[in-house]
Amino acid sequence: MAVKPAEQAKFEFSVPVVVIGAGACGLTAALSVAERGVGVLVLERDEHPTGSTSLSAGLIPAAGTRLQREKGIEDSAERFAADISAKAHGLNDPVVVQAVAAASGPTVDWLVDTHELDLHLVEGFRYPGHSQLRMHGPRSQSGADLEGMLLTAAAAAGVDIITSASAEDLYADENGRIAAVGFRRPDGSMEVVGCDAVILACNGFGGNPGKVRQYIPEMAEAEYFGHTSNTGDALDWGMALGAQALDLGAYQGHGSVSTPHGSLLTWAVITLGGIQVNRDGERFADEMQGYSEHAQEVLRQPGKVAWNIYDARCEAPALAFQDYRELVAMGGIRQADSVAELAAATGLPQAALERTLRGVEACARGEAADPFGRDFTGNMPLAPPYRAAKVTGALFHTQGGLAIDSSARVLRADGRPLPNLYAGGGAARGFCGPAAFGYLSGNGLLSAVVLGRIAALSFLNDAALDFNLEDKK
Numbered sequence: 465m466a467v468k469p470a471e472q473a474k475f476e477f478s479v480p481v482v483v484i485g486a487g488a489c490g491l492t493a494a495l496s497v498a499e500r501g502v503g504v505l506v507l508e509r510d511e512h513p514t515g516s517t518s519l520s521a522g523l524i525p526a527a528g529t530r531l532q533r534e535k536g537i538e539d540s541a542e543r544f545a546a547d548i549s550a551k552a553h554g555l556n557d558p559v560v561v562q563a564v565a566a567a568s569g570p571t572v573d574w575l576v577d578t579h580e581l582d583l584h585l586v587e588g589f590r591y592p593g594h595s596q597l598r599m600h601g602p603r604s605q606s607g608a609d610l611e612g613m614l615l616t617a618a619a620a621a622g623v624d625i626i627t628s629a630s631a632e633d634l635y636a637d638e639n640g641r642i643a644a645v646g647f648r649r650p651d652g653s654m655e656v657v658g659c660d661a662v663i664l665a666c667n668g669f670g671g672n673p674g675k676v677r678q679y680i681p682e683m684a685e686a687e688y689f690g691h692t693s694n695t696g697d698a699l700d701w702g703m704a705l706g707a708q709a710l711d712l713g714a715y716q717g718h719g720s721v722s723t724p725h726g727s728l729l730t731w732a733v734i735t736l737g738g739i740q741v742n743r744d745g746e747r748f749a750d751e752m753q754g755y756s757e758h759a760q761e762v763l764r765q766p767g768k769v770a771w772n773i774y775d776a777r778c779e780a781p782a783l784a785f786q787d788y789r790e791l792v793a794m795g796g797i798r799q800a801d802s803v804a805e806l807a808a809a810t811g812l813p814q815a816a817l818e819r820t821l822r823g824v825e826a827c828a829r830g831e832a833a834d835p836f837g838r839d840f841t842g843n844m845p846l847a848p849p850y851r852a853a854k855v856t857g858a859l860f861h862t863q864g865g866l867a868i869d870s871s872a873r874v875l876r877a878d879g880r881p882l883p884n885l886y887a888g889g890g891a892a893r894g895f896c897g898p899a900a901f902g903y904l905s906g907n908g909l910l911s912a913v914v915l916g917r918i919a920a921l922s923f924l925n926d927a928a929l930d931f932n933l934e935d936k937k
Contacts, residue, residue, distance in 0.1 A: 465697045466633050467704040473635035473644035478658025479503040479624075481923060482645045483665055484631045484698070487515035489889030489912035490665030491614040491623070492571075495579060496920030498621040502927075505657060506618075506625040507647050509666075513627065514611060515691045516667055516861050516890065517912065521730065521785060522610035523586060523601040524913050525906035528569035531576070531585040531600060539596045541566040548895050551593045551754070551904040555897030556711075563870035564895070564914045571917045572600050579617040581610075588781040589735045591905035592754045599906060605730075606786040610909075629655075631697065634662065640705045640876075641883040660927065661884040663919045664874070665912070668862030668890030669696030670715070679712040679864065686763060689721055689728070689858040698891035702866040705885065708877040710893045712864035716903045717759025720772060721858040725796045729772060729853050730788055731755040731905070732781045737843035738774030739824055740855075743767055745807075745816030747824075750836040756896075756903035759857030771810055772853045773821075775846045791853070798852040806850045821846060861908055863894035872919035886923060888915030 481497050483490045486508035497504040527544035545565035549556060575581045586599040602609035618625065626647075633646035635656070644658045669675040671694040677684040703709055719740070720729045734740070734751045740758075742748055742765040749761040762770045782788040791797060800806035803821060807814035825845040826832035834840060866874045866887045873881035874892075889912035896902030 465700040467701060468633050468635050470635045470637040470641070470643040473656055473658065475644050475656040475658045479505045480660045480927070481505070481663060482507060482657060482659040483663045484645070485515065485665035485667065485889070486513035486625055486627070487665065487667065487889065487912060488517040488610065488614060488909055489916035490663070491618050492913050492916035493663045493665060493888065493920040494618055494623045495621055496917050497924065498623045500924060502924065504623060506623060507629045507631045507645065508625055508627045509630045509693050511628045513615060513625070514608070516694065516908065517611045518608040519689065519691060520607035520909060521601065521605050521728070521787070522607035522909070523599040523605065523906050524572060524909045525594065525598045526568035526572040526600055527565060527596070527598055529572045529600065531583070532598065535585055535587070535597070537597055539598055541569065543595060544568065544598065547593055547595050548904050548907070552895060552897035552902030555902060556895045557893070559870050560868065561895055563918065564910060567914050567918055568910060571914050581613045581617065589732050591731065592735065592752050593904045604786040605784055631666070634701050634705070636705060639883060640885070642885060661886065661923045663916070663923070664698040664701070664866070664885070664887040664891040665889055665916060666698050666891055667691065667694040668865055669699055670694045670859055670861045672696045676859070680715055680859070680862070682760060683715060683717065683859045686717070686759065687721065687856060687858040689718065690861045694861065694890065698866060698887060702874055702885070702887070705882055706876050707874045707882060708867040710864060710867050711898050713898050714863035714894060714896050714902065715900050716860045716863055716908055717756045717857060717900050718860050719755050719758030719762045719770070719857045720855045722791055722796045723769060723854050723856045725791060725794050727791045727794070727796060728787050729791060729855055730782050730785045732785070733772055733774040733778045733851070736778040736781070737828065737840065737846060738772055738778045739820070740770045740772055741812065741817070741820055742770055743812065745812040745820055747820055747836065750834070750838040752838050754901070754903065755905070757901045759859070760900065762855065762857035769854055769856050771812060772855055773806070773846070774851050776849050776851065777844060779851050796853055800850045800852070801848050806852060810852050810854070861890050863890070863896050863903060863907070865890060865892045865894065868892045868915070871922035872915050873922060886919035888912060888919050
C-alpha cells in the first residue's frame with residue numbers, strides 16, 4: 465500500500481467518489497451518494513463481498529427509531545451517547561459519539577423506509593451496557609443477510625461495484641488531496657481511477673498478524689474470528705498522508721466462540737442468567753462486564769477455554785439467531801436433565817459444578833452477593849434442562865484507527881482535516897477508548913453504518929450539494 469504523487473496518476477475515467485470496501489460501511493456510504501444522483505464507485509478486494517459484516521450478527525444499535533416507537537420504547541440520542549461513553553469510561557471522543565448517536569436513529573429509519581431493508585428490533589433481552597432495547601437487524605440475526613440486503617439496495621440504486629479489485633495506491637498532491645486510486649486486478653494488472661474524494665471503508669487490521677502483535681500484543685495468539693482482508697490498509701494510507709491514528713490498542717473481542725466448531729455463540733444465553741465456568745467447574749469473572757473484554761478472561765483460563773452453562777429459558781432468545789441454530793445442528797450444544805448429567809456431558813467435575821450452581825442460585829434469590837460483582841437481580845435460578853457449550857475467546861476486529869471529526873473527515877495530527885478523505889467502520893477510530901473494555905455491543909456496525917452515512921453526506925456537503933439527513937430517512 466502506498467501514497468504516490470498525484471502527477472503520476474494516469475487514468476482514463478473518473479468518478480466523484482471512490483469507496484474502498486463493500487461491507488456495511490462502504491455500501492451505506494455508496495447508497496447515500498448514489499441516491500443524490502452523484503457518481504460513486506465501490507472497490508472490493510474479494511470476489512464476493514462479505515467482510516466483517518457477514519461474520520457478525522448483523523445488529524445495528526440505534527436510538528429513537530420508528531421501530532422502537534412502535535414498540536413503545538422511549539430512547540434518545542443523549543441516552544445512547546451516555547451508554548457508549550459510560551462503557552468506555554469517558555475515554556472516547558464525546559463530539560463524535562454524540563454525532564453518531566444522533567444520526568443512528570435516522571440512519572436505520574432511512575435504511576428501512578427508503579431502501580426497504582427488512583430490519584426488526586431485537587426484543588427479549590438487553591445487551592450489556594445498553595439501557596434500552598435498541599438492536600436492529602435482519603430477522604435471522606445474521607450479518608450475511610444484512611450484507612445481502614445492502615447489496616440488493618445498492619444494485620437497485622445503480623451503485624457500481626468492482627469486485628476482485630484490490631486498492632493499492634492513493635495518488636495525492638502535496639496538500640494531501642487525493643486525485644486518484646490505483647487498484648490491482650486478479651491477473652496482476654493495475655488500473656487507476658480519478659476521483660474527487662475517497663471514503664475508506666476497508667475496516668481495521670485484525671487480519672494482519674504483525675500489526676496485531678505490534679498494537680494488541682495480548683491478542684497476538686488468540687483465534688482471529690474476523691475477515692482476513694482486514695490488513696490495515698486504511699491505517700497505512702492515512703498515516704502516510706499525515707493522519708493521526710488513535711486507540712490502536714482497542715479491539716472487539718468475544719468470549720463465546722464455540723470450539724472446535726468456530727461458530728459465534730450469542731451472549732444472549734448469558735444475559736438472562738447463564739454463566740461461564742472453566743474446566744475446573746468454577747466461575748472466574750463477572751460475565752456481564754461485556755463479551756468483548758471477556759475474551760481475555762476466557763483466554764486466561766486453563767486450556768484457554770470455558771463452558772457456557774445456561775438453561776432452556778436462557779436459550780429461547782438465542783434460537784432467533786441463525787448462527788445458534790446452525791451450532792445446535794452441528795452438535796455444539798450439550799443438553800442435560802441434571803447436574804450429574806451436565807458434568808458427564810462436559811467432563812467438568814460434578815462437585816465443583818454443583819457448588820458453583822448453588823452459589824449462583826443464592827445470588828439469583830438475593831441470598832448472597834456475587835464474589836465477582838455480577839448483579840443477578842431479575843434472573844431466575846438456572847434449572848433443568850441445562851445447556852452447555854465449550855467456548856474460547858477470540859479477536860473479532862480492531863477498534864483503533866484514523867482520527868476523524870464528527871463529519872467523518874480524517875484528521876491530521878494537528879487536528880486539521882485532510883482535504884477529501886473520509887473514514888468509517890474499522891478504518892476510523894472507534895468509540896470504545898483505548899482497550900477492549902470500552903466496546904459496547906454493536907459498536908462495530910454502529911461505526912460502519914452510521915459513519916458510512918455521515919461520511920457520504922459530509923462529502924456531499926463539502927462538495928456544495930445540499931442534503932438533509934431527516935429528509936433522507
